Amino acid sequence: MSQISTVDASGSLATLPATSKDYLPSVNIHQDLLVPRYLEQTYWWAYLHPVGVRFFERQWIVNTILWGNFSRLRDAALDELGESISGRTLQVACVYGDFTPMVGARLGSDAHLDVVDVAPVQLENLTRKIGSPDNIRLHHMDSTNLQFQEGSFDNVVVFFLLHEQPAGARARTIQEALRVVKPGGKVVFVDYHAPWIFNPFRYAMIPILSLLEPFALDLWKREILDWVPKALAPSELRKETYFGGLYQKVVMIR
Secondary structure, three states, X not given: OOEEEEEOOOOOEEEEEOOOOOOOOOOOOOOOOOOOHHHHHHHXXXXXXXXXXXXXXXXXXXXXXXXXXXXXHHHHHHHHHOOOEOOEEEEEOOOOOOHHHHHHHOEOOOOEEEEEEOOHHHHHXXXXXXXXXXXXXXXXXXXXXXXXXXXXXXXXXXXXXHHHOOXXXXXXXXXXXXXXXEEEEEEEEEXXXXXXXXXXXXXXXXXXXXXXXXXXXXXXXXXXXHHOOHHHOOOEEEEEEEOOOOEEEEEEEO
């Protein structure tokens, strides 16, 4: 019988058996890979506690958090990957909602999707959504230290992760995303952005982000490119903003 490790209500690692009725594919959980302190202290309620995971894993809640823009932003990222995705794609961190199933639905016959996350409970949650398709692999891994060789992927997508990380972790995540993509490959970032000065959501979001997303306002002050080291500078960069500038899609070609 396959097994997977997860986080129980007390926050401790536990091993759950996978049954034929509720199959959870085997994921190699590294006991020495700790959840980052900033994630434990700031986002335990949203990403680590099982009750929080069950609560936020609802499409309408994710859409409400993004002021009705989830589908638009999801599709903006998907369109960059293509109607039929070929080669090998990396998704950095699990995402609530149907983002990963939609990526999986676009995979070509020879394509594969790898998904990494530092939280075992997030990997467990994702297995419940996607089952165990042969072309999707899950990895217990920190985005700041990806255990993949340089140039391993044709595409890398980072969907609403950067705003949850302090500057140091954000810089390493961006560097790793660019390191593991092939020359000529594509890295797609979708995240918050400084809204236009006349956008009323600009003034509503400042207290919301300050309270719940304390690292997000960094993305209002700096461009994602600012965290890219010169050695990994992209050969091409495209940027598009949405919803009065509150959200952005940045595409970097290695």
